[in-house]
C-alpha cells in the first residue's frame with residue numbers, strides 16, 4: 512500500500528510540474544499562431560519558394576546538423592538576411608565563432624527578430640515573416656553576452 516501511495520503521489524507531482532510548464536508555453540504558442548506577421552503565406556506558398564531544408568527549419572522549427580552550414584565559413588562584410596523574406600537580421604560585425612557548429616552572433620539588427628519562450632530556451636524568429644531561425648542564449652561574448660545560435664539554412668548572406 513505504501514509503495515502504491517508513493518507512486519501515485521509521485522505521478523501527481525510530475526503531472527503538476529508538467530502542466531505548469533506546458534500550459535504557459537502552449538498559450539504562447541497559440542498566440543504566436545494567431546499573431547499577424549507582415550508577411551503571411553500559406554504552407555503551399557512557402558513550399559514553392561523555399562528549399563525543403565529551408566522549409567523544415569523556417570516553417571517547422573527544424574534544426575540543421577551542426578557543422579553543415581556553408582555560412583560558418585562566411586567571413587565577408589555584409590548582412591545575414593531571412594531566407595524566407597530577405598529582411599536583414601544580423602550584421603557580419605556581430606558574427607563570431609562559438610564552436611557549436613551553428614552560425615552565431617552576439618546581437619541582431621534592431622527590430623529584425625522576435626523571441627518566444629520555448630521550454631527552457633528562447634526561440635528566435637523573423638519579425639516580418641515569423642520564420643523560425645534558432646535560439647538565443649545568455650552565454651555569448653561581450654558586449655551583449657548573448658549568443659544567437661542560428662540555423663544557416665534559415666539565413667542568406669548579402670555582401671556589402
Ligand SMILES: [Zn+2]
Pocket residue numbers: 593594595596597598637638639640641642
Ligand atoms: Zn523573414
